[in-house]
Amino acid sequence: MSRQAYVGSQxxxxxxxxxxxxxxxxxxxxxxxxxxxxxxxxxxxVDQFYPKPDYLQxxxxxxxGTKAEGSKAFPGQDASxxxxxxxxxxxxxxDDLEWMATKPETKQERHKLWIxxxxxxxxxxxxxxxxxxxxTVADLALLLGLTAVQVSLLLKEARVQTGKPLHTKGYYxxxxxxxxHKAEIIQLYEQGHDEADIARISQHAQTSVGRYLxxxxxxxxxxxxxxxxxxxxxxxxxxxxxxxSYVELLRFYRPLLFDSCQLExxxx
Numbered sequence: 001m002s003r004q005a006y007v008g009s010q011x012x013x014x015x016x017x018x019x020x021x022x023x024x025x026x027x028x029x030x031x032x033x034x035x036x037x038x039x040x041x042x043x044x045x046v047d048q049f050y051p052k053p054d055y056l057q058x059x060x061x062x063x064x065g066t067k068a069e070g071s072k073a074f075p076g077q078d079a080s081x082x083x084x085x086x087x088x089x090x091x092x093x094x095d096d097l098e099w100m101a102t103k104p105e106t107k108q109e110r111h112k113l114w115i116x117x118x119x120x121x122x123x124x125x126x127x128x129x130x131x132x133x134x135x136t137v138a139d140l141a142l143l144l145g146l147t148a149v150q151v152s153l154l155l156k157e158a159r160v161q162t163g164k165p166l167h168t169k170g171y172y173x174x175x176x177x178x179x180x181h182k183a184e185i186i187q188l189y190e191q192g193h194d195e196a197d198i199a200r201i202s203q204h205a206q207t208s209v210g211r212y213l214x215x216x217x218x219x220x221x222x223x224x225x226x227x228x229x230x231x232x233x234x235x236x237x238x239x240x241x242x243x244x245s246y247v248e249l250l251r252f253y254r255p256l257l258f259d260s261c262q263l264e265x266x267x268x
Contacts, residue, residue: 059092
């Protein structure tokens with residue numbers, strides 16, 4: 001589809017509606033430039049005297065999320081026991097329309113747009129004036145027209161790109177969807193944060209952060225030495241499952257370490 005197909009959606013604004021009404025009802029105003037300036041002045045007065053209330057704007061959607069409050073969820077807890085909050089969400093904005101009208105119609109650009117929209121929705125809920133409101137991965141899938149798996153992958157990528165936790169409901173309440181503390185800490189480490197900053201951002205004790213980082217670096221050094229992974233637990237005095245978790249993080253952040261065929265095995 002041509003990018004021009006989205007131009008019409010961009011033009012359905014107060015300004016264009018005002019100009020159209022003036023042209024239709026007040027024929028003596030013939031100058032497009034004068035009408036445009038008049039529309040901008042009227043819009044400025046409307047914004048000044050009638051600030052936008054917290055209701056639906058064009059492209060927004062009314063949707064129910066979960067208030068970020070209370071302690072960690074417990075197994076078997078019913079979702080109805082958590083506080084639901086219905087607020088407007090910026091599903092489609094003028095920035096989206098401009099993106100669609102100006103960017104190439106490619107899979108890569110659409111992927112970037114999905115990430116932008118997912119981040120925007122999550123941060124809108126986090127910054128709600130009456131307290132953070134959370135969406136689930138399933139909520140985001142419904143809003144974006146994607147699958148839950150696609151959204152999970154988008155959020156994983158978005159967290160790496162932005163360096164932000166981007167809390168979903170499951171992430172916040174630790175209901176099984178949250179990345180491990182280890183993964184969160186290593187992500188910040190690979191982004192260049194030092195131990196003290198990581199402890200502050202992740203809200204973990206600095207001693208715990210230091211332990212994660214030292215273990216991660218120990219596994220990384222063995223990878224550099226081209227030692228078979230199955231020998232790591234004995235050499236490092238670690239459980240195989242713990243070694244595996246660090247190896248998977250290294251595969252993601254340092255894939256070049258695994259060029260050698262003898263490092264392709266994974267502990268069982």
